[in-house]
Amino acid sequence: DAGVIQSPRHEVTEMGQEVxxxxxxxxxxxxxxxxxxxxMRGLELxxxxxxxxxxxxxxxxxxxxxxxxxxxxxxxxxxxxxEPRDSAVYFCAxxxxxxxxxxxxxxxRLTVL
Amino acid sequence: GENVEQHPSTLSVQxxxxxxxxxxxxxSASNYFPWYKQELGKRxxxxxxxxxxxxxxxxxxxxVTLNKTAKHFSLHIxxxQPEDSAVYFCAxxxxxxGAxxxxxxxxxxxxxxx
Numbered sequence: 001d002a003g004v005i006q007s008p009r010h011e012v013t014e015m016g017q018e019v020x021x022x023x024x025x026x027x028x029x030x031x032x033x034x035x036x037x038x039x040m041r042g043l044e045l046x047x048x049x050x051x052x053x054x055x056x057x058x059x060x061x062x063x064x065x066x067x068x069x070x071x072x073x074x075x076x077x078x079x080x081x082x083e084p085r086d087s088a089v090y091f092c093a094x095x096x097x098x099x100x101x102x103x104x105x106x107x108x109r110l111t112v113l
Numbered sequence: 114g115e116n117v118e119q120h121p122s123t124l125s126v127q128x129x130x131x132x133x134x135x136x137x138x139x140x141s142a143s144n145y146f147p148w149y150k151q152e153l154g155k156r157x158x159x160x161x162x163x164x165x166x167x168x169x170x171x172x173x174x175x176x177v178t179l180n181k182t183a184k185h186f187s188l189h190i191x192x193x194q195p196e197d198s199a200v201y202f203c204a205x206x207x208x209x210x211g212a213x214x215x216x217x218x219x220x221x222x223x224x225x226x227x
Contacts, residue, residue, distance in 0.1 A: 033215075043202060045214055045216070048214055058114075091156060091157070100145055101159045102147075104157050104158070105156065106156055
């Protein structure tokens with residue numbers, strides 16, 4: 001398996017634009033997590049899904065952020081409109097229900113100008 | 114919710130020395146405590162973990178200890194090497210029937226000087 005796949009790896013956009021980050025979890029993993037990492041706030045859990053259903057979105061910073069998981073092999077994190085303070089590395093991670101370890105994707109480095 | 118505090122934020126040791134990183138957690142129901150290593154520009158990767166029914170776990174040069182009463186756990190790295198230099202994160206979570214979310218510490222930047 002190729003591991004968790006994220007795209008794009010780097011994204012530079014202007015304030016006000018819509019940004020869509022994509023994630024393909026490891027096949028067979030029931031759980032999918034979206035994290036944001038910044039120097040100021042560290043690694044924060046934004047939302048996680050179980051069997052494509054959002055379980056806890058209490059970490060989503062505000063209404064500008066939304067996440068979907070239309071099927072077991074794909075999830076998106078959307079920011080609309082984007083702001084400079086959204087600049088961060090966004091990680092997607094997945095794990096099976098029978099195993100504790102989360103496997104992280106390579107991350108998407110987002111820069112909002 | 115869970116709150117995890119991690120200390121120190123930076124740690125510099127000489128090659129061959131030991132390094133210890135400590136974390137405290139607030140939710141007594143937390144039952145799983147992983148440690149992640151993140152090298153510069155890369156993803157976090159699990160290096161060791163411990164469940165609440167175990168007091169200590171060791172994997173070669175790395176060990177983790179857990180004190181449930183005091184609600185703290187520690188990462189111990191012995192015979193450190195330059196390639197151990199990275200940011201280390203602890204996390205705490207409460208698993209219930211397979212579900213649970215992690216709360217991470219703020220990370221410790223470990224530098225091992227040759």
